[in-house]
Amino acid sequence: MIDQYVPIGIMMVVAIVFGIVLANINKWIGPKRPSDEKLSTYESGMEPVKTARERFSIKFYMVAMLFIVFDIEIVFMYPWAVKFKELGLFGFVEMTVFILILVVGFVYVWRKGALKWD
Amino acid sequence: MELFDIAFFVFAFITVVSAFIVVFSKSVIYSAFSLLFTFFGVAALYVLLHADFIAVTQVLIYVGGILVLMLFGVMLTNKIVNVELKTGTLHTIPALLLVSVVAGTLGGLFYSTWKGDVAPPPPPFESTTKTLGEMLMTSYLLPFEIASVLLLVALMGAAMFARRRTKT
Numbered sequence: 001m002i003d004q005y006v007p008i009g010i011m012m013v014v015a016i017v018f019g020i021v022l023a024n025i026n027k028w029i030g031p032k033r034p035s036d037e038k039l040s041t042y043e044s045g046m047e048p049v050k051t052a053r054e055r056f057s058i059k060f061y062m063v064a065m066l067f068i069v070f071d072i073e074i075v076f077m078y079p080w081a082v083k084f085k086e087l088g089l090f091g092f093v094e095m096t097v098f099i100l101i102l103v104v105g106f107v108y109v110w111r112k113g114a115l116k117w118d
Numbered sequence: 119m120e121l122f123d124i125a126f127f128v129f130a131f132i133t134v135v136s137a138f139i140v141v142f143s144k145s146v147i148y149s150a151f152s153l154l155f156t157f158f159g160v161a162a163l164y165v166l167l168h169a170d171f172i173a174v175t176q177v178l179i180y181v182g183g184i185l186v187l188m189l190f191g192v193m194l195t196n197k198i199v200n201v202e203l204k205t206g207t208l209h210t211i212p213a214l215l216l217v218s219v220v221a222g223t224l225g226g227l228f229y230s231t232w233k234g235d236v237a238p239p240p241p242p243f244e245s246t247t248k249t250l251g252e253m254l255m256t257s258y259l260l261p262f263e264i265a266s267v268l269l270l271v272a273l274m275g276a277a278m279f280a281r282r283r284t285k286t
Binding site: 005009055056058060064065066067068069071073075086087090091094099101106108109112 | 193250265277
């Protein structure tokens, strides 16, 4: 059984190594001749005005929350879709009810204006 | 199954070590990122338990969704770096009770599975997705629909939560 996961394991290892190498290859083999101008945050660009460690807006939280809710919905649809032909009309109605309940929430969120960015 | 054991120990090690970092790290953001490896290790353990669909779900929802939510939660807080985490001992008696109950349950579980020294031979591997789909649509229909109500509640709660904050 675990043999079937060997390709995934290989891909994981390759991805990790690839990521580490690409993130650091510049540091390893690049020439380093720093000057004040080169070391500024944006070379030839605007001066940064304040710290980047700022509080995020709550709106990002809302987006992430919406994402999770519909993510879970999709996960629920997956086993249903695999079995769709065998389940027939009954399964279709069940999933429709499931989606409709969520659509109620979606409409509510929409009408509340939670999807508006500003 | 030699490879199986190696894989189990590697992933169990990753899970436990990163869980320790989550708990003991002084920086909230390190804790949040370390949680990534914990979730991932748990997903791998699910795979080793022949629960492939649960493993995919774990990666998709916990690693892809909940972790992002937590990172946003961390970034929403006032201080990200140099937070003074208080690690005093509080509520000793209730904590002791709770820990002993949990430890007793786990110990009993260990004991009851340890007794049969030979594990039953693992069934031939097949994807659990089809079985899950069938069960979800027939025997476990009510929990399935209740799950959608739960998601609805989460959606409305998030809407209320975010709206109140933006107004003030």
